[in-house]
Amino acid sequence: MRDYETVYIFDNQIPEERINEKLDRYHGLLTQAGAEITAIDHWGRRQLTYPIRKQASGYYVVAQFKSDTGQLPEYERLLKLDEELLRYLVVLHEGEPSAPMSIATRAPREDDDDGEEED
């Protein structure tokens, strides 16, 4: 099991219920295989800094989960096939918060020492 984090950028024109349905479908695929969704954070609509598929804004969702590696190719395939998902990014989760917080506002973390692989 490893910690992952996915950022989804959905087409802004689709209604929120559709987005939730889609998220359920993606995450259903993962949980079926024994993964555990630890956090879902809806950032909501925001301006894109450059247009993607001629869209100026998108609906951002950040999800964090623990999963085995085996399930990921199929999960990513599902994301790739979705036309209404403008963009997605799946990365290993290193313990950053899911919100786009700045240094100034962030409280010091307690679990400072895990996830440490360097040295």
Next chain:
Amino acid sequence: MARPAKQCPFCESGIRAVNYKDENTLRRLVTEQGKLLPRRMTGMCARHQRQVGTSVKRARYLALLPYVKGYQD
């Protein structure tokens, strides 16, 4: 002669991992055109500068930071 060593802003605030979703912080670490600032400008330690590099690239892909400035503004 020797300049006092600049302190790494991330180490100073006790942050281990740079967050690629934190565009406001990352914005301060790139030029006006959106290029990465060198370490001699940011005063960052090697490890955090490395993390900033990856973070900026991820943020660009997610349209949080521009690849090139000048699309809308």
